[in-house]
Amino acid sequence: MNLTLKVWRQKNANDPGQLETYQAKEIPSEASFLEMLDIVNNQILEQGQDPIHFDHDCREGICGMCSLNINGIPHSKEQGITTCQVHMRKFSDGDTIWIEPFRAKAFPIVKDLVVDRSSFDRIIQAGGYIDVRTGSAPDANSVPISKEVADAAFDAATCIGCGACVAACKNASAMLFVSAKASHLNQLPQGAPEKEARVIGMVEQMDEEGFGNCTNHFECEAVCPKSISADNIAKLNRDYLLAKAKQSVSS
Amino acid sequence: MSLDSKIPEGPLSQKWTKHKMDSKLINPANKRKYKVIVVGSGLAGGSAAATLAELGYQVECFCYQDSPRRAHSIAAQGGINAAKNYQNDGDSVQRLFYDTIKGGDFRSREANVYRLSEVSCNIIDQATAQGVPFAREYGGLLANRSFGGAQVSRTFYARGQTGQQLLIGCYQALEKEIQKGGVKMHTRTEMMDLVLVDGHAKGIVVRDMVTGEIRTHAADAVLLCTGGYGNVFYLSTNAMGCNVMAAFKAHKRGAYFSNPCYTQIHPTCIPVSGDYQSKLTLMSESLRNDGRIWVPKSKEDAAAIREGKKKASDIPDEDRDYYLERKYPSFGNLAPRDIASRAAKEACDDGRGVAKSGLGVYLDFRDAIDRLGEDTIRARYGNLFQMYEKIAGENPYQQPMMIYPAVHYTMGGLWVDYNLMSNLPGLHVLGEANFSDHGANRLGASALMQGLADGYFVIPTTIANYLATQTPGSITEEHEAFNSAKKEVEERIQKLMSIQGTKTVDYYHRELGLLIWDKCGMARDKAGLEEAIEKVKVIRDDFWKNVFIPGEANGLNMELEKAGRVADFLEFGELLLRDAHQREESCGGHFRSEHQFTDTDAEVQSGKTQVGEAKRHDDEFSYVSAWEFTGVDNEPVLHKEELIFEEAQPSIRSYQ
Incomplete structure (x- = not known):
């Protein structure tokens, strides 16, 4: 198939950037979206030009490195997958595709479609862990956890840290990301002792990084490649409120 | 230089306990002086960095991705083995040990x-x-499943996302340790060279991938946890960025490279569909718990399927060849990876493949859906x-999956002793980057186990044996060795940028990969390997004359990054071929066509094995190959570490 691409090109963080037009010719329908970009990049290289830079690594939907707004939607309009899992058979010959970076104040652009998501790492540093010294753990079966709780924790733990939730949100809020991590750890008995410090720490760091507030539009849930539920946001709000109330009583 | 593996004295089951007691200790006040x-x-590097920082060491950690959470350990699907015996099915440390040694075809330490x-x-x-949500039973305790090469259920898993x-x-x-100040993390930073001072590894040269800046970092010890070299084949299940640069640069500085020819071809991957393809996708081995592998018995049926005239469901059971169940009745579809891969290749070579490409x-x-429900x-x-x-664009609940073997894991790596220190x-060297635990074939669910064992539990003890002999902070970036290593890196980048040829980096990577897959893939032979050794030199020479890298070196330049990695693969590929050529036997993932059982062998006649199985030559090759670099166009020098078996007696590896 033949396609027209409108791609965001930006030399570096300081460059204003603009959309450029490329013709993608003879793209096999079995190719993945990123393989389509590989083919286009090959054509760009043959003309001696700098190829389109985009983040990617595992190309099987799990590392969270790939991003891209495809026709305005993070990871494309296909539900429950990452950009690297989008296949060209979902497009039609002659289509025009707009390809832009994930946009948010807390995700500054590095080059072209590559953004800096290190703000997510700093949120995890602020409490997204269970503090357990290596070697001090009790036998794994000494704390039984009901299957329902384990499964619910797992559902929240599947977050790949891609940032699509932020890119889809009109406020660039990171609430789905933060709440997924809080929900994963808070509901396990191992994570209970640090629950309050965790939610306060992560929420405050999120604010400091410049992410916006949640206004319950749930675009995040719709684009999440792992279909993480926005119910986690409600849980986080409740846990945060309780933690803050406790903090103010005890101080 | 002699190879001293530093295996502790005493009975096998006491060695680690004794070694922990005999290992040096560094007191808490002094630990913070060492960097x-x-x-x-990944699992090896992340666990080592976190644990060493917890102990009080100053740690600097480097990764090429934008976050340490992206390392390719993340893609491991099926599970992690442990000898917990929660299932009460006869598992033990001894049995896991034996399964792993046998699975590695008696080529590990x-x-x-x-x-x-x-x-x-x-x-x-x-x-x-830590809160890892492993699968659980309704009673709240941990669940297990089975993996290849084992008859017990010892694999812990978190759906298909265990890694x-x-x-x-x-x-x-x-x-957590970064926040506490114990670890300084450098993301989007690639190691370009190792720095030696008086023969000791005392630092690295790195490139900041965003600014292009070349920097040096000094320390009291260096840990390489940089994964495997599967991308030398171009197409593999590895992430796009996986590369051999760190290990190979260490090799060029004098570290011995062991057993590079031991490469694992995983039997269950989605088949290649076209030239544009950038990587292959694994379907977890756990699928073989319930999935049955087959091809039609007749070539005619297979041809009809390839041409779209018949579907899988048109082939009645009596016309299907469930070849793993037929050849290996006691392990069936859970035969180890090397064996299952070769069997798939044999069926396809016989003209009975079912994908369009054959x-x-x-x-x-x-059958599983009929038995258990969808x-x-x-x-x-x-x-x-x-x-x-x-x-694939097909519904596997209705149509069987189509699979074919693909490069997945590499058992070879830098040589290390019992302390995980190289020569x-x-x-x-930790995790997949070293050679030590999987011999010639790795069993499923053992890679996660090894990476975490090395990082959480082995290196925190053994590193003190080296550090205690060193004065902390005695070497800094001011030392002349750092300056000259940095200069060499800058010159190499300059050289790559100045070629301005006409062919892309991917072109050379693909050429190299096709050559190595063709001549050193699931089966290898002497003539083919000799031909490939000559050809790889031609590709390498052409690369250095005609590769094209656009843009500038002082900024984000993904073509330049790839070029540096491919340049190393072009040298490393030759070493892999030479190792495969030198090892004139078949073992595990290394199958030399000249060395297989035939019907004239006594072992076949007595029913111990079958025609076409891998034939080891223990009398000649029961050793670890450790190659010493002597220059790009020179033949490397082979050193040998003899393998000593006290408990597991090498035998024919039978899964019948």
């Missing part, structure tokens, strides 16, 4: 494998305490089935 560099942030089996149980405890969950546990521990076999869930199968493998459907003092 350790960790390159790589007994003492290391025994230690791995011992610490396997601690890993499950550690990960559970992801373990890595996130490890990443969170690492981020290179594909069926993995069929029809819901049970969805609960067990839902995300894998979904992944297959997205890529270069101070340079330690």
